[in-house]
Amino acid sequence: MTIQRRAVLSGILGGAAAFGLPRIAFATDQVRQVDDLIARMTIEEKAGQMTCLADAFRPFNPPNPQAGIQDEKRLSEEIRKGRVGCLFNGIGVAGARRAQELAVKQSRLGIPLLFAGDVIHGLKTIFPVPLAEASTFDPALAERTGRAMAVEATAAGLHLTFAPMADVARDQRWGRVVEGSGEDVTLTALLTAAKVRGFQGRDLRRADSLLACPKHFAAYGAVAGGLEYGSVDISDETLRETHLPPFSAAFAAGALTTMAAFSEINGVPATADRALLTDILRGEMQFRGFVFSDYTADEELIAHGYAEDERDAARLAVLAGVDMSMQSGLYVRYLPELVKSGAVPIGTVDVAVRRILYVKMAMGLFDNPWRSLDEDVERTHIATPAHRELAREAAARSIVLLKNSGVLPLDPEHGQKIALIGPFGEDRDNVYGPWAFYGDPGKGVDIASGLRAALPETAKLTIVPGSGIDTPIDGGIARAVEAAKAADVVLLAIGEPQTMSGEAQSRTTIEIPAAQQALADAVTATGKPVVVLLRHGRALALHDGVANAQAILATWFLGSEAGHAVADVLFGKVNPSGKLPVSFPWESGQEPFFYDRKSTGRPVVDARTEYRARYTTTDNSARFPFGHGLSYSEFTLDSLKLSDKVMRWDDTLQISAKVTNKGSRRGSEVVQLYMRDRVASRTRPIRELKSIERITLNPGESKVVRFAIARKDLEFVGSGNRRIAEPGLFDLWIGQSSSGGLHSQIELFAPATARS
Helix, strand or coil, X not given: CCHHHHHHHHHHCCCHHHHCCCCCCCCHHHHHHHHHXXXXXXXXXXXXXXXXXXXXXXXXXXXXXXXXXXXXXXXXHHHHCCCCCEEECECCHHHHHHHHHHHHHHCCCCCCCEEXXXXXXXCCCECCCHHHHHCCCCHHXXXXXXXXXXXXXXXCCCCEECCCECCCCCCCXXXXXXXXXXXXXXXXXXXXXXXXXXXXXXXXXXCCCCEECCEXXXXXXXXXXXXXCCEECCCHHHHHHHHCHHHHHHHHCCCCEEEECCCEECCEEHHHCHHHHHHHHHHHCCCCCEEECCCCCCCCHHHHCCCCCHHHHHHHHHHHCCCEEECCCHHHHHHHHHXXXXXXXXXXXXXXXXXXXXXXXXXXXXXXXXXXXXXXXHHHCCCCHHHHHHHHHHHHHHCEEEEECCCCCCCCCCCCEEEEECCCCCCCCCCCCCCCCCCCCCCCCCHHHHHHHHXXXXXXXXXXXCECCCCECCCHHHHHHHHHHHCCEEEEEEECCHHHCCCCCCCCCCCCCXXXXXXXXXXXXXXXXXXXXXXXXXXXXXXXXXXXXXXXXECCCCCCCHHHHHHHHHCCCCCCCCCCCCCEECCHHHCCCCCCCECCCCCCCCCCCCCCCCCCCCCCCEEECCCCCECCCCEEEXXXXXXXCEECCCCEEEEEEEEEECCCCCEEEEEEEEEXXXXXXXXXXXXXXXXXXXXXXXXXXXXXXXEEEEHHHHCEECHHHCEECCCXXXXXXXXXXXXXXXXXXXXXXXXXXXHC
């Protein structure tokens, strides 16, 4: 047994620590089966196992340019020759069975295919976009929706999803903010791990277990200026402190694959970065699964100016640690010659193939290549009533009440005349959000339909678009103003279309399009109560008529049940409990903006102080901070208590506070614990989220929430990239957002040996 092979076996077979799962035990004959396959495989067949190509057997909806797409006949021949290991982004059991039949029965070695797809927030039942679901601050809900997505995806003949996105998004101009869990590392780690657990379930061999692929490794959310595919210049400490922990959480939850980022870090594209993909990922983080490239990312090393040609790109990627090349076909074309010439050691290829085969074995594909390819299950487990019900619950809980001057909730039986104004009132094209290309067009519930279903037949609902999404409508504003004046309350459905969010959708400004802003200004000028229903995939800078409305709801892209969920919240059937996973700045020019920023040497003390860290047009705060979200109930916090003001090196500190619902409705609050290291050898953020607790209270009810803090919660990445804690003072806050809250201090004592 070679040293390389022994290292792989220790991670895969030794299993639990590397996978975060119950120990994966392979029988001796299974280990021998993989050994035998690798010994018998030609270099061409090994390169084939390391190749993932677009699925031509089933409907294919590529989110990327259609590079290298093959027809079914040509792809069939490649499979027969053993030159393909994975197909992606096709759905449907019949087509998958045809492809698997070729691999298992007509290829020389009969190695089963892996079927993958971009199931980001749903297959046919579309759940809220990940950023919206992050607003729930509820890992248990994320796990439940992930399980439902897995059931549908596997019923449609998929084994793996290229999700969740584990990137911490630091700039709201970046289009892929919508695909992740926001700006905070702790929240992102919690939700990423939950989604992995939901996708994969407790047994990878079950037909409804969907393998997760957390992406994009690493620091893709730190691209300069929020520019998609851009460069990242980042310190080793910030990389490890902010951008790696969500991946660690995903691997601990059981993820067996990951995907390298498109971007470069400190001058080296991630796809060719051995320090990142081998030294850090497999060395420091002890990851033992396999690594995908992103779509043609290995080929793109040429455009980066890092590889001379396709051959060189394939060499750099495989030596860096990319085990499976997606769509470019470079490995099949060039690995045989690269190995023959000695440019790539055969041992490097064998390790990559072994990783892939062991993951396929862990999923049970060798024992049952027809796993997740059952037409009866396909007919009965997709778009079920239970999944639609869960989608409605998730959507309603994802809505964030940003502002409410007493206008909400509305009473559907009160007989109010309601004007629904704006381009998204009856719009169904932008209900799902980006990355939902398996969803059936037109089957999502629009706002108008949701309102009609919730209102009595005698209700007076007037619908006027007022403007297009990007362009005015002749006479549109005049008709909208007339409708507003005749109404008792206006619902203003405005925001971004889904084409403004997602991959390759970076924006220079994060504001309401001008045509809609003009509509909002005119409608709010009527003096009628206005409730803004924002549709969006990022934080927005809100101005004038939008910002000055009596109520604002962040309704994101909520998926299949969007209209019903909005109506549930508007009419009080659901008491809003969402919290912002991203900060809403005052101006676009504040980006990149995030709550856990540094103080600087000249922090703002008050608005009159000059020569401070602020802009000339606005201070560097948020209009709506991270963690903010109102309710129809009124929650108060008091009675902050600490088990001790001093924390010894190996102690755990208990922190508690009383939460009271002073409102007249049952509701839920997310209580948030933040801390700050006052003095450290590396400057620390002004606040860092450490823990969250969701609590549900009846009117007048009080409960005590409790948190526990240990030394590891006070650590940061110091010199030598080591996680350290330093003795000294720490501020702590228990609050309802990243601003304000109950405040206290603790002091961490050095260990006794250090003090002596």
